Amino acid sequence: MDVSMLSLLAKTTSMMEYLGFLWVVQTGLELNLWAEMETARSLEELMIMHPEWDEILLDHWLEQAHYMELLTKKNDLFQSTKLAKAINKYRNLGLEALYKELIEHWTLGFAELPRLITKQRAKLTLENEMEELIAKASIVSEPFVWPYLRSKCQKEQWKSVLDLGCGEGRYLKILSSEFSDLCGVGIEMNPAVAERAQEKVKESDGRIRILCKDIFSLVDQQKESLLELGNFDLCLLNNSIHFFTQEQRIQLLGSIREFLKPGGQVGILTAVRKGSPVRVFRTHLPQNLMSFFLACHQGFEGLPTTEEIRSLLLQTGYGDVDIAVMPLGTSHYFFARKTDECLETPR
Numbered sequence: 001m002d003v004s005m006l007s008l009l010a011k012t013t014s015m016m017e018y019l020g021f022l023w024v025v026q027t028g029l030e031l032n033l034w035a036e037m038e039t040a041r042s043l044e045e046l047m048i049m050h051p052e053w054d055e056i057l058l059d060h061w062l063e064q065a066h067y068m069e070l071l072t073k074k075n076d077l078f079q080s081t082k083l084a085k086a087i088n089k090y091r092n093l094g095l096e097a098l099y100k101e102l103i104e105h106w107t108l109g110f111a112e113l114p115r116l117i118t119k120q121r122a123k124l125t126l127e128n129e130m131e132e133l134i135a136k137a138s139i140v141s142e143p144f145v146w147p148y149l150r151s152k153c154q155k156e157q158w159k160s161v162l163d164l165g166c167g168e169g170r171y172l173k174i175l176s177s178e179f180s181d182l183c184g185v186g187i188e189m190n191p192a193v194a195e196r197a198q199e200k201v202k203e204s205d206g207r208i209r210i211l212c213k214d215i216f217s218l219v220d221q222q223k224e225s226l227l228e229l230g231n232f233d234l235c236l237l238n239n240s241i242h243f244f245t246q247e248q249r250i251q252l253l254g255s256i257r258e259f260l261k262p263g264g265q266v267g268i269l270t271a272v273r274k275g276s277p278v279r280v281f282r283t284h285l286p287q288n289l290m291s292f293f294l295a296c297h298q299g300f301e302g303l304p305t306t307e308e309i310r311s312l313l314l315q316t317g318y319g320d321v322d323i324a325v326m327p328l329g330t331s332h333y334f335f336a337r338k339t340d341e342c343l344e345t346p347r
Helices: 003-030 043-049 055-067 082-089 091-111 113-117 128-156 170-178 191-200 215-219 223-229 246-259 287-295 306-315
Strands: 071-074 077-080 160-164 183-187 208-211 232-238 260-271 318-325 331-338
Touching: 003 055, 003 082, 003 091, 043 055, 055 071, 055 077, 077 082, 082 091, 091 128, 091 287, 128 170, 128 191, 128 232, 128 260, 128 331, 160 170, 170 183, 170 191, 170 208, 191 208, 232 246, 246 260, 246 306, 260 287, 260 306, 306 318, 306 331
Parallel strands: 160 183, 160 232, 183 208, 232 260
Antiparallel strands: 071 077, 260 331, 318 331
């Protein structure tokens, strides 16, 4: 067997291991097994707890979780390792949504690639469940993003913030908690997500409002009614710029200028594609793969490049562009200040 064949087999085996890890973790999350396995249990004990389950498949799940060092095994008793306990601990901080997104949507989406590339089938559509998963999964980046956003707010002394596509309103909530004189408005188009956001910001004493509106309305004839919200020091577009085509991005950023006070800023948090992927961990997933997946869907062009965002900001009337690379290197935060006039006329 030649070296290239060995290399290919090694790569394929690694891929099978990564896919297996996804399947095992997601199954454990969905069946709440990670919580149950924090207490040492045997297969027989688990079957007493769940007599309707398939014993052979459960036995295989325990075996695979043990091989992947997610469970220890001693005297036929299985128990969660530190890694498995972390899975259960952080499941509600976007982790469970991320795994479900990868398993139920990415896997099926990429399976259609041959037909998508040859145009034998229409591009995929982004369903409501997928939109909710994206909103929940984005919480995973909060521990990395929040420290930077907080220091930025301290430096710039923002008092009023507009968050377009605010998801569950977490950034508005923690900003208002940290800065007692800060007020904000969040706009979220998904009714279920917006309702959860409204619940989360109830403790802000009315300083934060959540509106269920389509942010695409900012670029059409409904814009005038939204101008009643007032002017803001900052407008956030967190993990949402990829929802817009290039033309819509130009229109949106041009419209955002009307919501900003003189010298106000726009902040765009997004993963970017191309360049050299940053691999902090051996299994780190390059952002280019995320861009590939998005491009399989109708109306999506994938993730932007760093230079595309910089050029877009300059073209639509912003200057003083500051780019911060978030930890792990995948997401970038772009901040730019409203200028007196656009450098180019938006097309």
